[in-house]
Structures are given as C-alpha cells and as structure tokens.
Amino acid sequence: MRVYVGALRPVAAGLLAGLMVLGAAQPAAAAPRRAEQWYLDELRIDRAHQISTGRGVVVGVVDTGVDAGHPDLRGRVLRGASTRDAGDGRRDPAGHGTHMAGIIAANGAGVDGIAPDAQILPIRKPPGGSFTPEDSATGIRMAVDGGAKVINLSYGSAGAVDEGEVAAVRYALERDVVVVSAVGNVRQLGPDVTAPANIPGVIAVTGTSRGGGFWNGSAQGPEAVIAAPGDEVYNIGRDRGYGWGDGTSDSSAIVSGVAALIRSKYPKLSAPDVINRIIRTARDAGPPGRDPRFGFGRIDPVAALTADVPSVSANPLLGAAAASPSAAAPPAAAEDDNFDVTKYGDRGGPTDQQVMVVGIGIAVALVVLLALVGFLIWNRRRHRRDLARAGDIPDEVLDRMGDGGHGPPVPVGHPATPPSGYAQPGAHPAPGAHPQSGQHPQPTPYAHPGPYAHPGPGAYPPPAQGQQSPPGQNPWAPPPTSPGPTPPDTPR
Structure with a gap:
C-alpha cells in the first residue's frame, strides 16, 4: 500500500465575530497569504528569485493530479497523463497533488512557489490504498517521457523495494532527470526511509521545523540526502482554497522547486551536477557530515545558485561517493557561509493571531x-x-468665556468691570488694593507715549480735560474702590 506522506489541514473558516468589530485589526487581517509562508523566509527565496525563477523547466508531479483551474496555478499546468485511465491529470479531488504543485510553482496570486515560473506536468494516479508500486513506476516513466527534467514523488511505502520501481528510477536518471522523493512520516509509515526515497540515486528529503531543527514527524535513516521545511507549510490546497501541510511531502516539493531553480539558472548542467550542487551547498546540521536526520544538511537555495561547485561525472548519490562525507564539504566560494537559518524564521509578516x-x-x-x-x-x-x-x-x-485668555464677554445687564477679586487681563491693581497672601504688586508698565496712544480693552477712560491727577498717580488708573494702605511707589 502506498501512502501520501503529507497531511493537508483545512484553513480556518473565519474569526470570532466579537473581535471583528475591532476596526484596527480588520485591515491587517486581510494581509497577503505570503505572510503565512515562514519557510520562504528561512530559505531566502526572495533573494533566490533575483537569480532564478525556474523559467523553462518542467517539473513532473506524480500524485493525485493537479487542479489547473486554481488561480495560483493558472498558466503553470501542462496537459499530463493518468496511470489508470485516459485523463490528463489536471483535476484533483484529493487536493494533495495540487498542494505539492503550489509549493513548487504557485504564481503569487495568493501564495508564492519556490520556482514560480516553472511548469507542472501532472501525472495522476489513484489516491490512497489503491495506489501500487506499478502505478509509481508507470507514473515516473510517464513524467520522463512527458519532458520533465525534475520529478517530485511525495509518497512512499514501507517494506521491500519493488524492482519495477527501481527500474523506473534508473530510467529517469539515465535520461538526465533529477528525482526527488519524500522519506515518509513516522505516524503513517514508521521511522525508516520508505520507497522510492530509499532507491539509490534519488534525493531523499527529510523534514525540518521552524528555525531549522529536525521535524519529529519525519522518518530518518542512512538514505537521507537533504533536509527541508516540512512543518506547517502553507500553500494552495483542495477546492481551490489554501491550507497548511505537515509532512515530508512538503519537504520534497520544496527541494524539487530548488532543483528547478538550478536547472533554469544553469540549463546545460547535467542531473548529477544539479544533485551535487544541492548536497555540496547544504548547511550542515546535526553530526558533522552526512547523518540519518539531515543527510548532508539543510537545503540552501541561494548558495546552490551562486556557489562555485566543481563538476562531477556521475551521480554523487551512487556508489562510493554516496557514502563519503567529503562529498558534502561546502565549496570555498559558497555565498554567505556564515548564514544562520534561525535569523530568518517567520519574517514574512504577522500571523492571524499576531494581528x-x-x-x-x-x-x-x-x-x-x-x-x-x-x-x-x-x-x-x-x-x-x-x-x-x-x-x-x-x-x-x-x-461664553473665550479660550484666548481675554476674559468673559460682558452680557447686557452686567457691569463692565469684573466682580471683586478678579483682575481684568491687562489691567493694573488699583491703589489701595490688597494683594493676595504671598503675592506682591506688579509694577505699572510705562504708558505708550504720543498723542495716538489708546487705552487697551477694559481700561478706564482718561481724566477729563483740564483735570490734573495728583502727583505720582497714574492718570489711567481706576479710582480707588475702598480706602486702604497706599501700595509702595511704582519704580520708574
């Protein structure tokens, strides 16, 4: 029995109605779905896309079919085939194959693919338990004959390796095709690497979680070649929607997308050289060299596209080269050798919970x-x-008080002078007035000289013509309101 080694979870239907009334949160909730694709930031895919987008490369997806009508895959899905009938592979009731195709080549309408300009050749096979090793072998051969230069196999089976499947993989390798396969998920197939990932020459992909750690749901074993994100991988799914996938199926699709980027950047590069470039630029993780969990290390798309990697004459995963840890030694000219994958965790943007x-x-x-x-x-x-x-x-x-500090307007029927105890703004204290405790009388400013001087608002009228003010008294001061001690002379 063959099992698809990746489980697709449905997208949540909505938010709590009570929280939707928060106007501040609504615009952010409509943020692009790209913000959910944390793995793209860890892989520095935006930078990789400045170098290559996978144009001109056909990736065969042997799976449950691919929904060619999904907005994120329009213009990306070729007419394929089916292992059991005359279908062209461009429908997918299960959604698994569409999810893989989106990870590889989504065009950015809602989410981004690893190689957004690559083309998908769908090879549809029966889903679930009816899928057999014969279907797998037939699908691989159909993908090769259909022109695929990279083949993604996001499924697996435990037990003995089928010779027909081995022959089909050899058929692909001999025709300069890169074959990528998921190692399997522990909860479905057990802890060991499954077929076809354990067939020599195949890039067997294990899973990692956010930050680059080993994903505990991934199978592991000596056949492991490379590791890639496999936990909560957000992309398109069934019913033309979106969703998260958990499994090495997703990890395999990511590596297939990187292989497409390399083949587009270096169109004359052979399949063995593509494989060699992937494993030699991997970021070593776990024990030094090749190990059962990470293989040769975590995949690094930017380094794989830019490093100076020597050419090889044969597939490095076959024969003595496959067991030699030196095959994974990073080349001297690899870009950003000090790159720390944990610094790039979850930078695509806020999640719904954060929003x-x-x-x-x-x-x-x-x-x-x-x-x-x-x-x-x-x-x-x-x-x-x-x-x-x-x-x-x-x-x-x-x-009716104004805000300018000029005091209240005087309504009809009220005296022009403010009530006792409230000084008119700009006026001077009358002679004989007692300052409040702790205060001192302010000096009287000099009057504006000249015949054109006018009293300010609220000032008392000047003395009548001919009337003389007593010496030392301000002619513009109001008459004293009550007898009292004379304030000190105003300094002049």
Whole structure:
C-alpha cells in the first residue's frame, strides 16, 4: 500500500465575530497569504528569485493530479497523463497533488512557489490504498517521457523495494532527470526511509521545523540526502482554497522547486551536477557530515545558485561517493557561509493571531486615550465652575468665556468691570488694593507715549480735560474702590 506522506489541514473558516468589530485589526487581517509562508523566509527565496525563477523547466508531479483551474496555478499546468485511465491529470479531488504543485510553482496570486515560473506536468494516479508500486513506476516513466527534467514523488511505502520501481528510477536518471522523493512520516509509515526515497540515486528529503531543527514527524535513516521545511507549510490546497501541510511531502516539493531553480539558472548542467550542487551547498546540521536526520544538511537555495561547485561525472548519490562525507564539504566560494537559518524564521509578516493581538492592543489604547480626553474636558469644566462659584460669575457668562485668555464677554445687564477679586487681563491693581497672601504688586508698565496712544480693552477712560491727577498717580488708573494702605511707589 502506498501512502501520501503529507497531511493537508483545512484553513480556518473565519474569526470570532466579537473581535471583528475591532476596526484596527480588520485591515491587517486581510494581509497577503505570503505572510503565512515562514519557510520562504528561512530559505531566502526572495533573494533566490533575483537569480532564478525556474523559467523553462518542467517539473513532473506524480500524485493525485493537479487542479489547473486554481488561480495560483493558472498558466503553470501542462496537459499530463493518468496511470489508470485516459485523463490528463489536471483535476484533483484529493487536493494533495495540487498542494505539492503550489509549493513548487504557485504564481503569487495568493501564495508564492519556490520556482514560480516553472511548469507542472501532472501525472495522476489513484489516491490512497489503491495506489501500487506499478502505478509509481508507470507514473515516473510517464513524467520522463512527458519532458520533465525534475520529478517530485511525495509518497512512499514501507517494506521491500519493488524492482519495477527501481527500474523506473534508473530510467529517469539515465535520461538526465533529477528525482526527488519524500522519506515518509513516522505516524503513517514508521521511522525508516520508505520507497522510492530509499532507491539509490534519488534525493531523499527529510523534514525540518521552524528555525531549522529536525521535524519529529519525519522518518530518518542512512538514505537521507537533504533536509527541508516540512512543518506547517502553507500553500494552495483542495477546492481551490489554501491550507497548511505537515509532512515530508512538503519537504520534497520544496527541494524539487530548488532543483528547478538550478536547472533554469544553469540549463546545460547535467542531473548529477544539479544533485551535487544541492548536497555540496547544504548547511550542515546535526553530526558533522552526512547523518540519518539531515543527510548532508539543510537545503540552501541561494548558495546552490551562486556557489562555485566543481563538476562531477556521475551521480554523487551512487556508489562510493554516496557514502563519503567529503562529498558534502561546502565549496570555498559558497555565498554567505556564515548564514544562520534561525535569523530568518517567520519574517514574512504577522500571523492571524499576531494581528488579533495587535488589533486588540490598538483598540484598548484608543479607548484609554478617549477616556483620558473625556476626563480632561470634564476636569476643566469642573475647575471653571468652581472658579465661577468662588467669584460669583454667572454661568451664562462662564459658558461664553473665550479660550484666548481675554476674559468673559460682558452680557447686557452686567457691569463692565469684573466682580471683586478678579483682575481684568491687562489691567493694573488699583491703589489701595490688597494683594493676595504671598503675592506682591506688579509694577505699572510705562504708558505708550504720543498723542495716538489708546487705552487697551477694559481700561478706564482718561481724566477729563483740564483735570490734573495728583502727583505720582497714574492718570489711567481706576479710582480707588475702598480706602486702604497706599501700595509702595511704582519704580520708574
């Protein structure tokens, strides 16, 4: 029995209605789906796309078919074939093959693929338990004959290796095709590397999690060649939707996409050289050299596209070269040798949970700000009322007070002078007035000289013509309101 080694989880249908009222969170919730594709940032795919996008390369996807009508795959899916009938492989009720095709070549309408300009050749085979080693062998041969230069096999079976499947893999390798396969998932097929990944010459791919650690759901073994993200890989799925995939199926599709980038960048490079470039530029992880979990290391698309890697005459995964750890020694000219994959974790953008938290925080901050403004307004009005009661200012006068500090307008029926105890702005204290405790009388400023000087607003009229003011007295000062001690002479 053959099992697809990747489980696709459905996308959540919506958010809680109560949180949707937060206006601040709504625009961020509509962020591009690219933000969910954390693995693209760990792989520095944006940088890799400046070098290659996979144009001109056909990737065969032997799987449950591919939905050619999905918006993210329009223009990317060729007419393929079916191992059991006359179909062309361009429909996929199960969604698994469409998810793999999206990881490889999604065009960016909703999500990005590893090689967005590559073309997909779908080879449809029966899903589930009805899939046999014969179907696998037939599908591999169909992909080779259909012109694929890279073949992705995101399925596996435990037990003895089928000779027909081995012959089909050899058929592909002899025709300069790169064959990539998932090693299998522990919960489905056990801890050991399954077929066809354990066939010599195949790039057997294990899974990693965010930050580059080994994904605990991945199978492992001495046949492991390379490791790639396999935990919560977000891309397109069934029913023309989107979803997360968990499994080495996703890891295999990522490596197939990188192989397409290399074959597009170096169109004259042979399949053995493509494989050699992938394993020699891998970032070593786990024990030094090749190990059962990471193989030769984590895949590094940018280094694989830019490093100076010597040519080989045979597939490095066959014969003595396959067992030699030196085959994975990084070349001297590999770019960014100090690259730390953990620095690139989850930088595509905010997740829905992060957006929700930020939105709630913004909403709370706005509520607090509005409450503070309301309190300040209320406190100001209360203070003004207290002053009004203390100074016996009518409420209607207080309500018409200006904000410029010029005092209240004088309504009809009220005296022109302010109530006792409130000095008119700009006026001087009258002789005999007692300053408040702790205060000192202010000096009288010099009057503006000349015949064109005018008293300011609220000032008292000048003395009548011919009337002389007593020596030392300000002619513009108001008459004393009550007898009292004479303030000190104003300095002049």
